Amino acid sequence: MLKIENLHATVADREVLKGLTLDIKPGEVHAIMGPNGSGKSTLSYVLAGRDGYDITEGSINFMGQDIGEMEPEERAALGLFLAFQYPVEIPGVTTTTFLKTALNAVRKARGEKELDPASFLKLQKQKLTELGMDADMLKRGVNVGFSGGEKKRNEVLQLAMLQPKLAILDETDSGLDIDALKVVADGVNALRAPDRSFLIITHYQRLLDYIKPDVVHVLAKGKIQKTGGPELALELEQKGYADFYDEAA
Amino acid sequence: MAQAAVHSFKTETLQREEAMPWLAPAAVLGGDNAPAWIAALRETGAASFAATGLPTPAWEGWQYTNLRPLTPEAFTFDAAGDVAAQDLPAPLLKDSHRIVLVNGRLRPDLGTPLPDGVKLTPLMEISEPEEELATVGSLAQSPLLALNCAYMRDGFVLDIAPHRDIARPIEILFMSAGNSPAVYPRVLYRFGENSGATLLERHAGEGMALTNLYAGIVLKAAARGRYYRFIDENGDAVHVSRTVARSHKSSDFQGFSSVSGVAAGRQEFGLELLDSGISSSIGGVYMLKGRQSHDFTILADHFEKDGTSVQHFKGVIDDQARAVFQGKIHVHRPAQKTDGYQSHHALLLSDQAEASAKPELEIYADDVKCSHGATAGMLDTDALFYLQSRGIPAAEAKALLVHSFLSETLEKITRDDVRALYAARIAAWLNAPVEEAAA
Ligand SMILES: Nc1ncnc2c1ncn2[C@@H]1O[C@H](COP(=O)(O)OP(=O)(O)O)[C@@H](O)[C@H]1O
Numbered sequence: 001m002l003k004i005e006n007l008h009a010t011v012a013d014r015e016v017l018k019g020l021t022l023d024i025k026p027g028e029v030h031a032i033m034g035p036n037g038s039g040k041s042t043l044s045y046v047l048a049g050r051d052g053y054d055i056t057e058g059s060i061n062f063m064g065q066d067i068g069e070m071e072p073e074e075r076a077a078l079g080l081f082l083a084f085q086y087p088v089e090i091p092g093v094t095t096t097t098f099l100k101t102a103l104n105a106v107r108k109a110r111g112e113k114e115l116d117p118a119s120f121l122k123l124q125k126q127k128l129t130e131l132g133m134d135a136d137m138l139k140r141g142v143n144v145g146f147s148g149g150e151k152k153r154n155e156v157l158q159l160a161m162l163q164p165k166l167a168i169l170d171e172t173d174s175g176l177d178i179d180a181l182k183v184v185a186d187g188v189n190a191l192r193a194p195d196r197s198f199l200i201i202t203h204y205q206r207l208l209d210y211i212k213p214d215v216v217h218v219l220a221k222g223k224i225q226k227t228g229g230p231e232l233a234l235e236l237e238q239k240g241y242a243d244f245y246d247e248a249a
Numbered sequence: 250m251a252q253a254a255v256h257s258f259k260t261e262t263l264q265r266e267e268a269m270p271w272l273a274p275a276a277v278l279g280g281d282n283a284p285a286w287i288a289a290l291r292e293t294g295a296a297s298f299a300a301t302g303l304p305t306p307a308w309e310g311w312q313y314t315n316l317r318p319l320t321p322e323a324f325t326f327d328a329a330g331d332v333a334a335q336d337l338p339a340p341l342l343k344d345s346h347r348i349v350l351v352n353g354r355l356r357p358d359l360g361t362p363l364p365d366g367v368k369l370t371p372l373m374e375i376s377e378p379e380e381e382l383a384t385v386g387s388l389a390q391s392p393l394l395a396l397n398c399a400y401m402r403d404g405f406v407l408d409i410a411p412h413r414d415i416a417r418p419i420e421i422l423f424m425s426a427g428n429s430p431a432v433y434p435r436v437l438y439r440f441g442e443n444s445g446a447t448l449l450e451r452h453a454g455e456g457m458a459l460t461n462l463y464a465g466i467v468l469k470a471a472a473r474g475r476y477y478r479f480i481d482e483n484g485d486a487v488h489v490s491r492t493v494a495r496s497h498k499s500s501d502f503q504g505f506s507s508v509s510g511v512a513a514g515r516q517e518f519g520l521e522l523l524d525s526g527i528s529s530s531i532g533g534v535y536m537l538k539g540r541q542s543h544d545f546t547i548l549a550d551h552f553e554k555d556g557t558s559v560q561h562f563k564g565v566i567d568d569q570a571r572a573v574f575q576g577k578i579h580v581h582r583p584a585q586k587t588d589g590y591q592s593h594h595a596l597l598l599s600d601q602a603e604a605s606a607k608p609e610l611e612i613y614a615d616d617v618k619c620s621h622g623a624t625a626g627m628l629d630t631d632a633l634f635y636l637q638s639r640g641i642p643a644a645e646a647k648a649l650l651v652h653s654f655l656s657e658t659l660e661k662i663t664r665d666d667v668r669a670l671y672a673a674r675i676a677a678w679l680n681a682p683v684e685e686a687a688a
């Protein structure tokens with residue numbers, strides 16, 4: 001599904017990723033944990049194709065295609081989805097317009113028919129209810145005036161609507177209280193499927209109590225330093241990242 | 250006699266050589282038996298313009314807009330413009346009434362009957378003008394208005410009878426047609442006491458044309474006037490206009506204008522809040538590309554207490570286009586408890602696009618609330634990436650952001666159908682293929 005090989009990437013002329021290799025198979029849930037500033041968000045942006053994040057070496061293969069040069073929307077059409085660590089506010093564009101435009105754009109790019117308004121509204125309502133969200137937010141500008149928790153839920157709502165092949169969740173747990181965390185985790189778990197993979201980026205082990213990963217990686221100094229099973233996350237929770245600072249230094 | 254009026258300005262001591270070619274075509278007005286007050290205004294206007302010529306960037310209020318590259322030879326005054334009913338654009342709204350002017354001349358044959366309570370009087374049929382028609386303010390400071398006076402002929406007064414609410418909108422269609430017409434329309438819209446009506450003033454036509462409009466608007470006590478302008482010309486049209494809304498006690502004025510297709514334009518709006526308890530607002534959107542330029546120059550003049558004025562403008566500028574916004578709130582000493590609000594926001598889509606803004610407050614009363622805000626910025630790249638990451642193609646994402654940016658100005662428009670007309674113009678501009686406008 002996703003195969004990253006020896007990825008080097010720079011941001012603002014600084015090398016942040018320094019030879020990262022990762023292989024995610026269909027249906028797998030991988031977690032990447034790492035200290036602040038280790039390059040987790042950089043990895044997510046490089047995967048999503050953000051301007052200013054440049055690949056200098058290595059490759060990213062997604063769904064059998066080299067996506068390194070693709071526009072963000074082309075990657076989305078292929079089935080890549082990034083839940084942002086810091087979701088962007090878009091005043092003036094209502095959440096429902098945003099969802100409809102995005103869903104239809106993705107469907108169109110995949111050669112599917114646009115959803116008629118009634119089916120769209122039905123789908124939207126269903127997902128909203130599942131995530132315990134207030135229908136009122138649909139009429140507001142995207143993420144405008146949303147609390148931190150609402151923004152994260154909105155990311156999961158988009159994820160549920162767009163049904164991607166690979167979902168990257170960048171610190172979706174940060175800023176959530178325990179109840180909200182459960183709702184978000186339930187939403188994600190409901191989407192788990194044999195042909196859908198997840199890359200969960202988190203600083204804390206907490207989220208992984210609710211979304212059970214198959215594989216856990218430790219990212220530090222721009223590289224995967226260690227890979228293991230769920231027990232690795234628990235170990236990190238106890239010992240912290242100090243080892244990796246030392247190891248990588 | 251009218252002949253004499255045209256020639257008399259040449260005897261004025263102060264004449265600028267470059268002004269004269271602008272006035273020469275006015276000679277065709279000679280011998281048209283205009284009423285004395287019109288002949289007098291022509292004379293005054295011509296003399297005033299002869300002394301000034303077009304404003305230069307050295308003029309107060311004209312730093313950013315230079316009309317001097319305009320040459321009178323490029324336009325034909327009194328151009329024949331034969332337009333048949335089927336050449337007219339479809340009405341803006343169904344169930345509306347229509348007044349049509351072609352190259353500044355009233356064409357009753359192309360319009361629709363007006364409803365009870367609405368009266369249209371051609372200027373040339375008015376022998377004793379009311380004050381609102383004959384006084385125009387200082388011509389020396391308004392060369393374009395002076396020029397409009399010099400060519401005064403075939404405008405009209407539209408009266409909404411007191412205490413009448415005209416349900417259906419009235420479209421006033423100014424068509425330009427034929428060989429590069431120069432048109433100097435003058436109109437007066439008068440809302441009688443406690444009356445209400447919606448006017449849709451539309452400027453349409455293909456190709457080169459010069460429109461120099463003076464529109465007076467009078468709102469008698471407690472009148473409710475809605476005035477929506479659509480500048481739908483495209484290509485090489487030049488539009489300059491001065492619009493003055495004189496509001497009387499407790500009246501309510503709402504104006505809006507959209508412009509996208511002209512090569513160059515300047516719309517001046519004056520809101521005069523002459524009595525107490527008045528609400529008066531003007532808003533607009535502009536969408537410019539190629540080498541287009543446009544200027545909104547606004548003055549809200551508060552003379553008495555408890556008045557509210559709003560100026561709310563937004564625009565988007567691409568390529569090498571240029572936009573100007575000059576807005577002023579003037580609060581005179583008796584105008585206590587004034588609420589004055591002004592904002593202008595420009596979105597620049599290219600490195601070479603240009604926005605100039607000059608907000609001004611002049612306040613002589615002590616108990617007032619006035620605010621102004623002006624910004625010019627590029628598209629939010631974070632928002633653009635966010636939309637793209639959800640699968641929305643860059644061009645569509647950009648259009649969505651621009652559309653939402655601009656359509657915020659429409660929120661205060663009370664009629665849904667009118668709001669939709671403006672939204673459609675924004676959408677049309679965003680979907681139009683990029684073309685190089687004439688230099
Ligand atoms: N836009 C940027 N400009 C400059 N430096 C950046 C930018 N984005 C990230 N960095 C730097 O790259 C490193 C990795 O950041 P990031 O990927 O956000 O880490 P994480 O998400 O793991 O906390 C940090 O040192 C950060 O300062």
Ligand SMILES: [Mg+2]
Nearest residue numbers: 040041085171
């Ligand atoms: Mg991060």
